Amino acid sequence: MNKLNFKEKTNINLLMYLAIIVVSVTILIFLDMNKFQYNYVISIIEKSLVYAVVALSMNIVTGFTGLFSLGQAGFMALGAYTTAILTIPIASRPNVYYMNGILPALENAIVPIPVALILGGVVAGVFAALIGIPILRLKSDYLAIATLGFSEIIRAVIASPMMDKITNGSYGLKSIPGFKSSLECFAYSLICIVIMILIINSSTGRDFKAVREDEIAARAVGINLFKTKELSFVVSSFFTGIGGGLLAMFMRSIDSKTFQITLTYDILLIVVLGGIGSITGSIVGAFFVTAGKELLRFFDEPLIIGGVQIPLFKPGFRMVIFSILLMIVVLFFRKGLLGGKELSFNKLMKVRRKKNLDEPGGNA
Amino acid sequence: MENVLRLTDMSIAFGGLMALDGLNLEVNKGEIVAIIGPNGAGKTTAFNCITGIYTPTSGNIEYLGESIINKEPSDITKKGIARTFQNIRLFKELSVFENVLIAMHLRYNDNIFTSTFRLNKKMEDEMREETKKLLDSQDLYKYRNDVAGSLPYGIQRRLEIARALATSPTLLLLDEPAAGMNPQETMELTSYIKKIRDEFGLTVLLIEHHMDLVMDISERIYVIDFGKLIAKGTAEEVQNNPKVIEAYLGVQDDA
Numbered sequence: 001m002n003k004l005n006f007k008e009k010t011n012i013n014l015l016m017y018l019a020i021i022v023v024s025v026t027i028l029i030f031l032d033m034n035k036f037q038y039n040y041v042i043s044i045i046e047k048s049l050v051y052a053v054v055a056l057s058m059n060i061v062t063g064f065t066g067l068f069s070l071g072q073a074g075f076m077a078l079g080a081y082t083t084a085i086l087t088i089p090i091a092s093r094p095n096v097y098y099m100n101g102i103l104p105a106l107e108n109a110i111v112p113i114p115v116a117l118i119l120g121g122v123v124a125g126v127f128a129a130l131i132g133i134p135i136l137r138l139k140s141d142y143l144a145i146a147t148l149g150f151s152e153i154i155r156a157v158i159a160s161p162m163m164d165k166i167t168n169g170s171y172g173l174k175s176i177p178g179f180k181s182s183l184e185c186f187a188y189s190l191i192c193i194v195i196m197i198l199i200i201n202s203s204t205g206r207d208f209k210a211v212r213e214d215e216i217a218a219r220a221v222g223i224n225l226f227k228t229k230e231l232s233f234v235v236s237s238f239f240t241g242i243g244g245g246l247l248a249m250f251m252r253s254i255d256s257k258t259f260q261i262t263l264t265y266d267i268l269l270i271v272v273l274g275g276i277g278s279i280t281g282s283i284v285g286a287f288f289v290t291a292g293k294e295l296l297r298f299f300d301e302p303l304i305i306g307g308v309q310i311p312l313f314k315p316g317f318r319m320v321i322f323s324i325l326l327m328i329v330v331l332f333f334r335k336g337l338l339g340g341k342e343l344s345f346n347k348l349m350k351v352r353r354k355k356n357l358d359e360p361g362g363n364a
Numbered sequence: 365m366e367n368v369l370r371l372t373d374m375s376i377a378f379g380g381l382m383a384l385d386g387l388n389l390e391v392n393k394g395e396i397v398a399i400i401g402p403n404g405a406g407k408t409t410a411f412n413c414i415t416g417i418y419t420p421t422s423g424n425i426e427y428l429g430e431s432i433i434n435k436e437p438s439d440i441t442k443k444g445i446a447r448t449f450q451n452i453r454l455f456k457e458l459s460v461f462e463n464v465l466i467a468m469h470l471r472y473n474d475n476i477f478t479s480t481f482r483l484n485k486k487m488e489d490e491m492r493e494e495t496k497k498l499l500d501s502q503d504l505y506k507y508r509n510d511v512a513g514s515l516p517y518g519i520q521r522r523l524e525i526a527r528a529l530a531t532s533p534t535l536l537l538l539d540e541p542a543a544g545m546n547p548q549e550t551m552e553l554t555s556y557i558k559k560i561r562d563e564f565g566l567t568v569l570l571i572e573h574h575m576d577l578v579m580d581i582s583e584r585i586y587v588i589d590f591g592k593l594i595a596k597g598t599a600e601e602v603q604n605n606p607k608v609i610e611a612y613l614g615v616q617d618d619a
């Protein structure tokens with residue numbers, strides 16, 4: 001009886017998610033077929049998907065493990081540069097590195113895109129593992145500062161003349177192969193998101209949550225605090241790195257300025273707005289913020305009413321609006337719009353029958 | 365009688381304060397032993413040293429004949445020492461079921477790959493089954509979907525004990541398990557502790573503030589005051605010890 005109900009519940013959720021995927025794919029195919037007409041919409045969707053990956057990976061470490069890390073831009077840079085360096089067509093390389101030339105070892109190093117993305121994740125993960133050893137022993141507040149610093153160091157190193165033959169220094173990289181269609185972007189993002197959801201709902205994810213809830217109690221039930229934090233940080237950075245690679249593919253050209261603190265701020269905005277510790281919050285938040293920023297673009301244009309130019313309407317104003325929005329959310333919905341909860345079809349459709357009939361932990 | 369826990373000359377200082385000063389204590393298999401003493405005596409500090417949260421400044425801690433000083437708290441738990449906390453520490457925003465389930469992890473060897481791709485399904489099912497059984501036996505199954513932090517205080521205390529039991533301990537440390545309970549609840553708790561001791565084959569070391577509470581339950585009592593052991597023995601011996609009476613008279617107000 002119990003089991004039946006539990007199965008039923010999972011199946012309904014699963015079916016609904018499958019339905020969403022099918023609908024999304026259909027829409028994307030339609031948009032792809034009318035590419036010229038919907039270019040703008042497609043680019044918003046692709047960017048949202050990439051941001052959803054990065055936001056969810058930030059949520060793993062911040063929302064589910066309780067470690068406030070602000071290194072997103074740095075890890076994205078690592079993933080983005082790795083992906084770019086390994087995928088720019090060999091023929092285009094002399095053109096890209098026209099100023100300083102390219103490191104001979106990299107001249108012919110090219111791998112398929114999925115491999116490059118994974119390697120980007122690995123590079124980010126390895127860096128996370130290394131810096132995690134000293135900084136994860138710090139108290140949470142210091143962690144934020146240390147990761148922020150790390151992010152800026154990575155950016156400085158990438159832009160430094162020392163790295164000219166690898167990163168092309170301050171000139172950045174271009175001719176990065178983009179997504180062949182929005183479906184390709186969707187597929188990569190979906191795979192990342194699904195794996196992250198599986199992690200969050202696994203026994204490993206439960207250890208993360210235990211650490212978030214109470215470090216001392218977690219240790220008292222046999223959880224190794226440092227190993228668990230390190231694991232969460234590495235996993236999160238791995239997916240952030242992949243997200244960076246996807247961003248490189250989306251933008252087709254990157255330089256160190258792409259990965260400024262404002263990028264981390266964008267991701268943070270999504271995570272906080274969507275709800276710290278909410279998977280669906282991060283995903284919905286990514287679309288909401290990315291589309292919202294585009295819609296608010298007219299605030300950046302000079303506005304003239306009756307011959308008078310309204311002084312506030314100038315470039316940067318929409319960021320002010322977004323910041324105000326963020327403050328409102330933090331003040332009134334302390335835990336974000338979804339407040340650590342998940343959007344679930346069971347709740348929406350109220351198919352949940354008697355509470356005591358469903359099996360616990362049905363989301364695993 | 366097999367020795368389970370032995371503290372030898374254990375001391376710990378915080379800055380200038382000697383929170384524990386040369387503590388000697390022994391617990392044998394199957395015993396229920398109590399530590400009592402006024403506020404700030406160093407009782408909780410002793411627990412924190414045993415479970416590895418603090419490292420003693422000097423002295424030794426042996427568990428089943430092996431020194432456990434400088435060990436990671438999680439490793440100490442894996443060796444078989446579980447505890448509860450004076451100010452209940454549950455995973456507040458997780459469900460009752462998850463609270464216990466998480467404590468089952470240490471006995472199962474899965475890693476991020478097996479757990480992510482559900483290759484550990486058999487283990488996971490087993491853990492869930494065991495959690496269900498344990499909650500059932502502790503009369504907590506009906507709360508399984510409730511958020512731990514939302515439960516009444518008494519239930520939270522019981523859940524914390526259940527979570528400790530989930531780690532399959534040999535030695536259970538209870539820090540003021542009766543705090544905040546009325547006399548009726550305290551009596552129930554007394555028989556409950558005896559019951560789980562027998563059922564799970566436990567050895568129990570517990571901290572209690574109030575002497576009369578532990579009289580009934582503990583075979584032996586250690587009395588600490590200002591970090592020093594001032595008396596030990598059976599309930600009766602301790603009760604009539606002038607040093608103990610003095611220590612307690614001094615703090616009668618908050619006892």
Ligand SMILES: Nc1ncnc2c1ncn2[C@@H]1O[C@H](COP(=O)(O)OP(=O)(O)OP(=O)(O)O)[C@@H](O)[C@H]1O
Binds near residue numbers: 401402403408409
């Ligand atoms: N981490 C710490 N840093 C500094 N001092 C501490 C620390 N932990 C405990 N102490 C001090 O050690 C002394 C003993 O504290 P402890 O909590 O062990 O007392 P207790 O016997 O458990 O008291 P209570 O009955 O109030 O729980 C107190 O003076 C306390 O302030």
Ligand SMILES: [Mg+2]
Binds near residue numbers: 408
């Ligand atoms: Mg105490």
